[in-house]
Amino acid sequence: MASTETVNALLKRLDAQRDAYQETFSLIHEVLAQNLAAIVPSGAPVPATQTSEVPPTPRSPRQSVSGTTAERSKKHRKFSGGLATLTTSSDSKHTGNSDSEADDEELYASHFLEPEIYDEEGLRTHLPKIKYYEHTSKVLQTVIDNPKRMLQKPLIPHRKGQLEDRSHFSHYQVFDVGTDGALLQVERTDIEQEASRAQAIWHAIRELNQPPKERLAVGRITILRELSPILFGAAHFAFSKHFDVDELFRHLVAVDGSSANFHRAFDSDERKQRSFVFNFEYYTIVGQDCEPMRWQTSDLQNKRSAHHIPITRCSSVVALVLNGPAVRKVRNPSRRAVNSHGFAYDPWSSWQVLNLQCYPDWNASTEVHDSTRHYVNGVEAFMVTVLGEFRDAQKRFELIYRAITKLITPPLDFMFDADIRDELLFEDGDLTYSRRYFWASTTLALVNESIRNMLEAYEDNFTDDVWEGTHKTLWPLLEYDSARNVYFRKRMALLRTRFEQEIENLKKQMQENDDRRDEIHNLKEELFKDAHHRTLLVRIEHFEEATLDNVEILLMLFRPFAVVTVAICVPFFVLVGSLNTKEGMHWWRSKTRDLFQWIGLTLKWLFRKHSEENDNLSRTSSIDEMYGLRRLSASRSTSQQKARDLPLRKITTTQKFEISRQSIDVRNVDHELTREGNGVMRAPPARSQSSNLAVMWAEEREGKRRRTVQ
Structure with missing residues (x-):
């Protein structure tokens, strides 16, 4: 049976072939239309067989629309055929919507992103001009504090293989979203085969809607994992126009717990008014051959024993920006506000989602976004990305729970090997089990605290009015009963159900951690009791030995003792006896x-x-x-x-x-x-x-x- 990766690769190839076929078909259609317009008199009706006789084109599930700009402007309805008749997208199955409704392009965002392009010389000029905040300087360490590195050509490593900055471990996923909401992954496998992974990442984020690209994007999803310092600098250069990247870096570095920064309509920085940031911060187990970032708090032990669990702090940010003009002016109710009014932006405008992940493990899911998904706007893409982070967090919490359970659970030979029982029953000179139980209980408590912060960030910001589109500043739906908004609310309701399921899973994980902590506490108590009993036994043995020694000493001192008794005790008793008579x-x-x-x-x-x-x-x-x-x-x-x-x-x-x-x-x-x-x-x-x-x-x-x- 073919694996999922093979199927996805074939579907992507099919999409590429279909795009080429669609472009050729569109050109033919335009030529035929021009010829028909030249033959048919002005105002004459077009024959019905003009479009009805066009054969259907094969397409992959939930494919995107390709064609020229003129063709996209006509908004013609897509034909169903090929694989579309055999399978539907996962979104349609969950929402219960028909393919005809999901394929209607009028239900999706339609404003294109402005073209952008960046080059390496611009990056070289940009880095010295960055206003280095404390956290930004930590992220870009070894780049901004090294003048020779700034003069290096090329600035982005070009050599293949293992590199000193570990950029060969970096990973990326970039998706362009078309007017039909379908995702098309931006891959630079040609560059990665010829040069380094860092060069492939740089070329994936440096261009947006550039010719000769015919399929323009209304939205882009950029996921960057385990970047090297120079790649963080490249991300700062490419996204500073839309996001306050220094703020994103601060969320990555600062130890503040998970948080959501949504309600910023009254901020003086327009980038913050337009952007919405969800920050994740918790713990994970360091993966094989992985290393935490320099600024991440992590386990400092170089040698790892069989009972050692290397824990590190991990973090990520998911940010959404909505382009276009403001659709609503909102009065600031705060009496001490600097700005008296703020602005709300249209959720149907062009958009970008940026996801920076710093997880030194191999547990990040790469299937959150795929070519089978359709996103009606940037809000849905943002929410799906946040949902994927919740799922990955649940997976990492589960791995920590299992590792700690294995750490405190006796081996299977416990019931049969007396030496193992004695080893577990009594503490050794290094207090191995006491330290192990203390570390395990404290770690689970910290994990629960990080889960609690995530739940509070979700429940405090994703309120009912946000899900329903009635919030004044957060993704307001102006035409509430329009077909597009109704369809969007249905999809948001589905997402809310999935979020609630993940929230329940995290709450169950917290309860399991608390139960495990109780078990650890009982183990500590039993260990303490056994150690106390052993101490009493040792004291009894010492007392017996001391008693025998005292008897020997008394025997050695018998004659002096007898002399002292006769010389002192006998006269004393005589005195006492004589005083008892008149x-x-x-x-x-x-x-x-x-x-x-x-x-x-x-x-x-x-x-x-x-x-x-x-x-x-x-x-x-x-x-x-x-x-x-x-x-x-x-x-x-x-x-x-x-x-x-x-x-x-x-x-x-x-x-x-x-x-x-x-x-x-x-x-x-x-x-x-x-x-x-x-x-x-x-x-x-x-x-x-x-x-x-x-x-x-x-x-x-x-x-x-x-x-x-x-």
Whole structure:
């Protein structure tokens, strides 16, 4: 059985052959019409067989109309035939519309896009003039900060094979949409075969509605995946006329979560008034041979183990621009608004859809748009592109969920291998399972947060009035009941059903993630309990070992312990036992009182002896002072004593009494000593001879006392 790619390739070839046949047939038709006009008189009716006898042309399902501009302006109805009689487009099947209704070109946008062409020299001039914002400079890194790279010729890599900037991994899809809504893919396989993938992408986006192209486009869908920095610069150059590309780059780089930027009718930048942007931001698993962008937050581990899941942040933007004049002027209700009025643009004007994808994996769907689809206008093409992003996000969320489930699920040998059970039951020294469970639970929580942001962006902006075409600024339908608008609302209702289905799938994914987080939490609790039990067992083992060690120590210390027991414990128990009797109590009380009395007497004796020694020392110092004064007094009366120089006689009892009385007077001399103002002792005046004898007698007695003490 032929694959889908083969069938699509054959259908594309059939479309090309049919286009060539249709062009030849149109030329013949014009020549015949001119000849008929020259033969038939003016105002004569044209024979009915003129058109009825024209044979039907073979065509592929939901094919586009080819022909000259004059032929398209006549809006003649297309013939059904060939494969069209065997199959219908998927859109017709879902909407229930007949082929005749779907083939009516009046139901589709009919305004052609303005021709555009860009060259490499213009790109070289454009890049230095870009107003580099923070996020734009990150996207164009290695290009704008490298002067040699800016002077390189050619600026877009031309060499085939693997390139340093990894542009050989870039991918693109460009579709031109005709007046019948059919898609025709713009492929530059001729350039890709001769040159690089980057050159093919550049030539696909640099031209629009250029001759000798006969089939002009009313809309274009451009999908660019995993671009290199120079290709991002080329996209900036080619689309800056229609989009604020710096804003798109900011959505790619900034970590703000998914968002929708639709209600901008009052913006001062006309490009933002005309454009509508849906920004996707979430997480994915890095694919084999893929690398995240430099500015994407990603896993930093170079070596990937069997249990490692390389997660990276991924992002994309889907933008729609509606060309043509404004169809409605809207008053700005905000009191602080800069612009008092805004403008709404016709959804049936010419249009472009730009989709920039930065997913470092191989999970992006390339079948969102194909040659079997018809889009009535740019709004439908934009909504289908956004729907494709929702589906791809669901696919990536499912892969993350499966990878985490596999990470935390035991292997099949768990039931049969005891070593595996022990390994999972208890934590190792590196806390492998605790870290694994923590990472898995946190990652699922972040994934749910990204899903929640996507759902909020959808529900806040795609309201009922938007789907029904009654919104004042967002794709208003002026002729609400016209056939074209009725047909458009039917297709939008079908798209809404598909969106609601994807929203339900994302909500189910969130619930599955929450359930998995609960399971992980239970695994963490079981691991903690098992680790706690194991810790208790280890502690018990250590306690037993410590107890045995203590017993050995006690046995080694038995003799000292016995001695201490006899020396201390036995007297203590005797004391306690004796105090329990009345006689023992009186005996210990008396002994205690005697002990305290002995201690008091001993302390009193010690203090008294110390006091007597202090008194003796003070007395000795007083006598020494007195002796010095006496010698001073004696020296004064020496001359008188020498003059007398009488021999000592035997002293009678009466004389002894006198001498004693005089000695008392001499002792009073101590009290008669006076101090001068400067503290120097002054001796009293000299006394008589009897006083001198008393002094000598006192000195003799003091000398005897000292000898006795010594």
